[in-house]
Amino acid sequence: MLSAFVVLFAATACSAPAQPERSCSPARPDVGSVEGWVGYLGAHPGDVALVADDGRGRIVERRAHEVQPMASAGKVLNLVAYAMAVAEGTVSPGDPVRVGDWERWAVLGGGEQAHADALDDLGVPRNGMRARDPGQVVTLGQVVSRMIVRSDNAAPDYLRDLLGDDALTRAAGAVGWADPELPSTTGLTVSFFTPELLPRQGGRAARRAAEWEIARRYAYDSAFRADVDSRQVPKGADEPAFVEGGPGGTARQLASLWSAIAHGTFPGAAIARGIVERVPEPEPGLLAIGAKGGNAPGVLARGTEIRRDDGTVAVAVVLVRSMSAEDTGRVNRSSVAFNDFLTAIARDPSILPAPRCLPAR
Known part of the structure; x- marks a missing residue:
């Protein structure tokens, strides 16, 4: 269903060159690789909510306004409250x-x-x-x-x-x-x-x-x-x-929070960034990468922000529910692929499946 996967392109002064139509050949679902996570989205369209915004006009949203559990990814809200309290002199x-x-x-x-x-x-x-x-x-x-x-x-x-x-x-x-x-x-x-x-x-x-x-x-x-x-x-x-049924929210809500941290739009944002941005030496062109994830039985969630030296900001949030015990266990042992998937779709949302490639729900 086209309505289930919203792809937004910001208006630009110059029209973008036409892109070749992507193949719908599905990647095999696999929580152990970036490509496998692209396949996982295609195989589980009703269980994944996401927002990917590269900060340069490409935004992809999937079930972005539907409430899902966030596990520890929601702790960043407490961090923002703390950072604001420090900035205001309360603590x-x-x-x-x-x-x-x-x-x-x-x-x-x-x-x-x-x-x-x-x-x-x-x-x-x-x-x-x-x-x-x-x-x-x-x-x-x-x-x-x-x-x-x-x-x-x-x-x-x-x-x-x-x-x-x-x-x-x-x-x-x-x-x-x-x-x-x-x-x-x-x-x-x-x-x-x-x-x-x-x-x-x-x-x-x-x-x-x-x-x-x-x-x-x-x-x-x-x-x-x-x-x-x-x-x-x-x-x-x-x-x-x-x-x-535990605490949760939407991918859009969590993406708004990460965008605010990266853009510094609230008192104490620099304090929050100093805690979440822990990549010591990001590659050339990047100033910092901040992230916080969480997991629970059947649940996986993560938000990330990427600040570039040209002033642009990329943000991605992925919330996953109803994961199998096997997949949950694999991610618990190593979340590197999931983390890399978030970074990849923040920088290039086009790697996600095209709307026409997703099964109707």
Whole structure:
């Protein structure tokens, strides 16, 4: 269906030369290569949402306005809220953070290796996956950087509790992300073990509100925390289906955020760029590449921005749902091909399948 895949070309002073019609010979779906990811899109048109904008007039969108789970790719919204708060003088990167206060948002068994890696990065001695001394102090800037670099799952809710929901909502508005679902990584994880606390009615908004209430209870109610930590996975639980209903958004919303970071259109954008742009020496012609991804059972997501020395900015976002356990496992072991796919379509959206090549849905 042509309407399912929108290709937009910005008007230019000179007409572009005609391009030869691309073949519809499908690439074999394979999450281990860039070409294979092009094939994956063709094989799973109803499960992939994307935006690819090369900043030079070529934009490709696929299901860009449909809500899908984002996993940790959504943590960049918390980063923007932090960067704005620093720019406005509300907080400082050097503010002290007691490690125990950070760890109160860390759920037993919920991404613990990422948190352990974060502690190791900061030189915090640990017993198992937790700090040996909860009273040890790190800085707020260090917590935020580990949220992006290591994808620490406790940091986003620590920030949300510190800054308040209004800060996240304002951050979303500043980057053009309308009607945001405020995510709670802690609440999502805890609610998997306490499904009886989730509302039966009210849709996504009611579930997001319940997840945040559950997260705060886990952080501040020691008896509840101990109860949750003692629970096993509920009998018959379908984790991919559960994650499917978790916090999410659209590819267009996330692309707007990455464009705002790259173009510096909100207070503190340079602070955010300093955390997400981690490619040490991009190739000639590029100033920087920033990115943040995330994955969960059946879910894969990533956003990226590329700043060029001619002042143009390329952006790409890909959200994938309903991945097989085999493909999810392969990407968990190595996401290099997926990351390269994002960079490739940001720079040249024309590598994506032509609209006529996609099956009707």
